[in-house]
Amino acid sequence: MGYTAKIDRELCVGAGACIESAPKAFEFDDEHIAVVRPEAEEEPDGKLLEVARECPATAILIYEDGKEVDIFG
Ligand code: SF4
Numbered sequence: 001m002g003y004t005a006k007i008d009r010e011l012c013v014g015a016g017a018c019i020e021s022a023p024k025a026f027e028f029d030d031e032h033i034a035v036v037r038p039e040a041e042e043e044p045d046g047k048l049l050e051v052a053r054e055c056p057a058t059a060i061l062i063y064e065d066g067k068e069v070d071i072f073g
Helices: 017-021 039-040 043-055
Strands: 004-007 026-028 034-036 060-064
Touching: 004 026, 004 034, 004 039, 004 043, 026 039, 043 060
Parallel strands: none
Antiparallel strands: 004 060, 026 034
């Protein structure tokens, strides 16, 4: 199984960079906070990693087999 993404709702500032980069994987909810769409599973791991690194609030957490991935490691 590949990477999965989660959004830390406390950290997301609604900048929208993730939605611009990967509109199939992320969208805003009605509170203007990003949420992960089911289609995120179809994104390559490298793409999810790239989007997580681009988030200005480091609000996108990446997991592999239930363990958090160090996105800047
Ligand atoms: S890029 Fe980060 S701060 Fe901006 S909407 Fe996405 S998760 Fe939120």
